[in-house]
Every structure is written in structure tokens, then in C-alpha cells.
Amino acid sequence: MKKEKNSWISYIGGLSQISKNYELSELENVIQILSPDPFSRSLLYHGVPVIYLMDYSTGRYVTMSKSSQITIGSKADYFIDGGINYTLEIYHKEDMRMFNERIFPDRLNFLEKVPFDQHPDYLFSYNYRLKRSNGGYVNLLQRNCIIKSDEKGKLILSLGMIVNIDHYKNENPVIHTIEKISKVGVQQSCELINKKLYYLHEEDQLFSNREKEVLLWMVEGLSSKQIADKMYLSEHTVINHRRNMMDKTGISNATALVGYALRMKII
Incomplete structure (x- = not known):
């Protein structure tokens, strides 16, 4: 019997039955980066991508940099308070369907073949659109890795960054890549191991x-x-x-x- 694919929404919904698998003390370094001192705040808010930490087991954002208001057009508090439900409200419907039904299941299928303790060694990227407060859409590139999974391979924490690519990318096709992060001594490298194009309209493929x-x-x-x-x-x-x-x-x-x-x- 063919195994049914897990959509993003159903996967997070299923994890909500699992108790939290980490302590906040484990995240101190990440939270510190996203809570800068006054001297660094201007750079973090205006000069770098949005950085976020998402808890898959609750469907909520643990934290997000305040630069989201400039990059995405929504305050970080909206994401932190509203969680996945707020994201779904502003996600472009076609892009959400593509990620939910095709990209995430393919990504999950890949990770199921990787030992859980090696999940942080892979970087995932794809482009999509979110709605601004003025009703228009912003083109975004998201890059994230799963920094914590449980021993059964269930995804727990995702750390990512989001940049505005309005000047570089249109909505179609959606490009999804997987990169392998390797470390030899003090040197790190990032190798592209998979690239796939997802077309919003079948005729374009x-x-x-x-x-x-x-x-x-x-x-x-x-x-x-x-x-x-x-x-x-x-x-x-x-x-x-x-x-x-x-x-x-x-x-x-x-x-x-x-x-x-x-x-x-x-x-």
C-alpha cells in the first residue's frame, strides 16, 4: 500500500499531541542573538534577514527578529502571538498549497532517510509569497534547518532566515534546494545535493x-x-x-x- 504523504499542516497538527521535547535553557544562544543590545539593534532590525525559531510541536514561533516588519511587512509579535495560524492567513494561497502538499512532503521524505542527529547538517531553501498589510505580496526566500528532532525523527525545532527577493525573483517556479553542511576541522562547506522546481500551474511544467x-x-x-x-x-x-x-x-x-x-x- 502506498504511504500517504504528510502535509505541513497535518504534520504540525499531529505533533501537537507530543509533549515539548526541549528546555528553554537549550535555546539561550539563539534567543540572545535575536534580542540585541541597543548598539546592535539598528543593524539587526534594518540590515539583516529575518531570523526565526519555530517549534513544530506547538505550531508556534519561539522567537523572531523585529526586522520582520521591514522585510515581510508584519510585526514579529503577530507571528509569535498567532503562530502558524497567522502565517496561514497571509501566505499566498497557491504557494501555501504547493508547500503544504508537495514541497514539505518531499522534504520530509528526504529527512526520514537521514539519522535524526544529522538533521541539523542539512539546509533547506525555497521561495514563496506573503501578503503585506497593504494587500500586496512580497517575494521571500527562506533558508532553514532542523536544529532538533527526537529519536524517532520527528521534527521539533526549525531555525531559519528570511530575505526579501522582490528585485530578483518572480513567483513561478518555486525553487526548492537541499544543501549538505560539512565540517572538516575549522573549515565548513555547503554542497548542493538536490534542486527541484515546483510549478504553480501544471502547464508551465x-x-x-x-x-x-x-x-x-x-x-x-x-x-x-x-x-x-x-x-x-x-x-x-x-x-x-x-x-x-x-x-x-x-x-x-x-x-x-x-x-x-x-x-x-x-x-
């Missing part, structure tokens, strides 16, 4: 005619240079078509892309 033409030549075993010669295009353009198709499908190599196209009868 379909391959273009030009992309399908590139696929047909890929089935014949031609290289990007050979395909470019056949189609009277630059090799760079062909490479971009291949990359776009892999981004749309979440597939990381050409052989798997061809197999997917044949299996789904795209070509």
Missing part, C-alpha cells in the same frame, strides 16, 4: 517544443555540440535547454532524463 526536439536528439545519443549543429543553435543554448528540463523534473543526469521522457511518453 510541460517541456517546450524546442526542449522536446533536443530530447529527440538526446535519445539518438548525440552530444550537446552535435545537437547544436543539427538544430543550428549554439552549444550553450542546447546546454540550457537540457538544464531547464532537468530542473523541471528534478532529474540530475541526461540518461535519467531520456528514460523519464520515454517512460512518461513525452517524446
Whole structure:
């Protein structure tokens, strides 16, 4: 029997039956960062992203930096007092449905394969929209990691940051990435291990005619240079078509892309 996917809302609702699995003393360093001294307050409120700490077991924000009023358009107190319910009120309906029904279940499926004590080693990013007080929407990029899970792998605490990307990103597609944080000695690195595009409208995910033409030549075993010669295009353009198709499908190599196209009868 196929396992039913956990949506974000149902997952948090299910965790509400579990008692709190941490002490506030464990969070002192995080809370201290979000409660700056007067000399740092101006920089924190105006110069850096929104930083938040969310408790999945209660569906509430433990704390959030006051820069949310500038970056998001809502006071931090609204999120802290209202919890997930306030977030749901201002979340763009299409973006919420996408995160709730597709992105979060995929993210959860990934984490279920990772030992609970390694959850903090992975960084998740995606873009979405929240409604401002004036009725317009702001484009945001959120990056977060699960800093605490219980021994059964249930997510408890999520620490994240949110930045305004109005000048860089439109709403479609939603781009979700997973990065692995590694530490060797004092050096840290961040490796992209998964990138997937989620389209708000199904028709946007379909391959273009030009992309399908590139696929047909890929089935014949031609290289990007050979395909470019056949189609009277630059090799760079062909490479971009291949990359776009892999981004749309979440597939990381050409052989798997061809197999997917044949299996789904795209070509």
C-alpha cells in the first residue's frame, strides 16, 4: 500500500499531541542573538534577514527578529502571538498549497532517510509569497534547518532566515534546494545535493517544443555540440535547454532524463 504523504499542516497538527521535547535553557544562544543590545539593534532590525525559531510541536514561533516588519511587512509579535495560524492567513494561497502538499512532503521524505542527529547538517531553501498589510505580496526566500528532532525523527525545532527577493525573483517556479553542511576541522562547506522546481500551474511544467526536439536528439545519443549543429543553435543554448528540463523534473543526469521522457511518453 502506498504511504500517504504528510502535509505541513497535518504534520504540525499531529505533533501537537507530543509533549515539548526541549528546555528553554537549550535555546539561550539563539534567543540572545535575536534580542540585541541597543548598539546592535539598528543593524539587526534594518540590515539583516529575518531570523526565526519555530517549534513544530506547538505550531508556534519561539522567537523572531523585529526586522520582520521591514522585510515581510508584519510585526514579529503577530507571528509569535498567532503562530502558524497567522502565517496561514497571509501566505499566498497557491504557494501555501504547493508547500503544504508537495514541497514539505518531499522534504520530509528526504529527512526520514537521514539519522535524526544529522538533521541539523542539512539546509533547506525555497521561495514563496506573503501578503503585506497593504494587500500586496512580497517575494521571500527562506533558508532553514532542523536544529532538533527526537529519536524517532520527528521534527521539533526549525531555525531559519528570511530575505526579501522582490528585485530578483518572480513567483513561478518555486525553487526548492537541499544543501549538505560539512565540517572538516575549522573549515565548513555547503554542497548542493538536490534542486527541484515546483510549478504553480501544471502547464508551465510541460517541456517546450524546442526542449522536446533536443530530447529527440538526446535519445539518438548525440552530444550537446552535435545537437547544436543539427538544430543550428549554439552549444550553450542546447546546454540550457537540457538544464531547464532537468530542473523541471528534478532529474540530475541526461540518461535519467531520456528514460523519464520515454517512460512518461513525452517524446
